[in-house]
């Protein structure tokens with residue numbers, strides 16, 4: 001593998017849009033993570049160093065001797081990404097370098113096994129942007145449930161059957177946990193709203209200190225929908241209120257993406273095989289559907305997502321509007 | 329300059345003399361004094377580095393991995409449960425060929441819980457692909473720590489410096505701390521060939537298929553074997569500057585013509601050396617400074633002419649027996665006249681290794697060789713059915 005010295009300025013000029021993650025990797029068709037990572041790096045630019053957790057993103061981008069990354073990139077293990085990124089940052093700081101350390105991990109690597117290292121990273125205030133690519137399950141190992149898998153979703157370790165209707169537990173509210181570390185900026189974003197996503201990356205990178213981005217990224221294989229529907233599915237997660245797009249500063253919600261048209265959760269769920277069992281003729285299934293609708297309604301109330309009046313800045317969809325803050 | 333220092337304090341000062349960019353650690357007895365001393369040096373402005381007080385040993389190892397890959401000299405220290413918690417990362421650091429240095433303040437592994445010294449912790453990670461060097465005294469701990477950085481960075485292999493917990497870490501000894509200028513002359517600025525740099529983006533830690541995995545492992549093994557040459561070279565270079573040698577791979581003490589040898593690792597060597605002088609016993613003491621790589625040829629040379637070799641170790645593999653003993657026996661089989669090997673585990677979980685042990689060991693060589701035994705088991709302390 002040959003690489004060539006090239007200045008950052010030159011690189012920026014050659015590529016009007018910086019592509020940190022190149023095409024030609026081995027992600028599935030319609031992979032949400034692949035899209036998300038490309039946009040994150042498009043916004044972050046080339047002056048970064050990435051620590052990447054074990055998981056799909058790591059595996060499909062780096063089958064030796066190939067690599068899809070155009071940024072310096074290090075994969076160590078599954079659960080230590082927060083700590084590896086802390087090490088990168090400490091070293092960059094000691095050397096007086098401007099590069100920003102980024103941490104990339106899946107929901108398993110973030111909510112579950114890597115949570116301790118992440119918490120330490122935030123508590124010690126390392127200057128790192130941690131991006132969680134949330135596909136709501138351990139996809140790399142074949143779609144097992146994680147702490148992020150939504151309630152009632154079927155996975156290979158929370159299958160739906162006669163006795164059980166998918167995962168029995170709730171999706172962990174990771175942002176609330178992150179927020180209680182009092183970090184300067186934490187936000188959710190979705191691949192259905194790329195401009196919003198990229199703005200949030202830039203916003204996070206303006207800050208010196210730990211920041212956290214929770215990216216919702218559908219997995220066609222694991223969720224059981226057509227690859228061509230990934231963006232649509234992601235959009236519905238937002239529009240139903242199941243995955244609200246919010247921004248937090250020091251634990252306070254400072255912006256939410258308002259929903260002009262609120263969709264029923266069934267519109268989102270019925271596109272996905274993992275929720276197929278909820279549409280059986282079964283009173284328990286109906287009860288679960290109601291439960292999920294109640295979760296969405298709760299989000300809509302708590303975060304005040306309803307856009308009750310037309311926003312003058314809202315020309316197209318909901319995706320570029322924020323309340324109370326400037327547009328990027 | 330000769331001064332009386334506690335082992336941990338001396339090690340911390342030796343680390344500081346190497347000008348690390350990042351130090352990350354998590355406290356565990358008996359390693360704590362090392363990192364506390366480093367923290368004090370940082371607080372006093374005597375050491376300029378990023379001190380990352382992590383939330384676990386897993387993270388300590390991960391932080392130094394990231395830091396070394398991003399271009400700075402990095403150091404950590406641990407012991408016992410901490411080493412085991414790090415184990416996954418230790419393999420990863422070695423496989424990535426990232427040159428970090430770790431002090432293992434050797435301690436027994438729970439259960440039963442014991443904070444006292446033996447070598448079960450470092451032995452548990454002997455196959456992780458780290459160079460492992462054992463120190464017989466605190467002067468060696470200082471010199472080996474400094475040599476470790478040069479070794480690691482020359483070979484792009486991590487180095488674990490094993491120092492007996494309490495026996496060395498908490499003991500005041502007179503020793504020579506080198507001058508900063510001596511260390512600067514010995515240790516070039518940190519360099520890592522695959523540094524993570526936005527100007528020259530590299531991908532580290534890829535997924536390797538069966539087509540290449542064997543070759544990567546081969547390369548790692550070869551690098552470890554190359555250390556068999558580099559360890560003595562680095563020791564010789566250190567000796568040129570300071571006049572002190574740590575013995576390279578293996579240090580030998582005692583009469584050349586001795587027929588009985590004792591092979592050991594760590595501070596027990598010092599005990600035996602004192603005992604040998606007191607009794608004027610005709611034994612050759614062999615200190616296995618480098619356990620990884622295992623110095624087969626050097627050991628064979630050291631054992632030339634011996635009829636009896638006693639291998640003393642402070643760990644074992646339950647259900648199998650001695651670890652060092654088995655490796656030494658295998659190495660010596662290639663000799664035309666291999667010595668008979670008597671293998672004992674001693675000093676487990678801090679059990680004292682007194683001077684009188686020498687006499688009792690020598691007596692043991694009179695009978696048939698002991699393939700493996702735990703020395704000094706007091707059966708009266710066990711319930712009847714466990715004896």
Ligand SMILES: Cc1ncc(C[n+]2csc(CCOP(=O)(O)OP(=O)(O)O)c2C)c(N)n1
Pocket residue numbers: 033054055056057078079105106107108109110135136137138139140141146
């Ligand atoms: C310590 C450890 N346990 C388990 C695994 C196996 N493993 C590799 S990736 C993975 C799941 C990854 O899930 P997630 O973080 O959600 O990322 P995704 O693949 O879904 O993007 C698991 C369980 C591992 N590599 N290391």
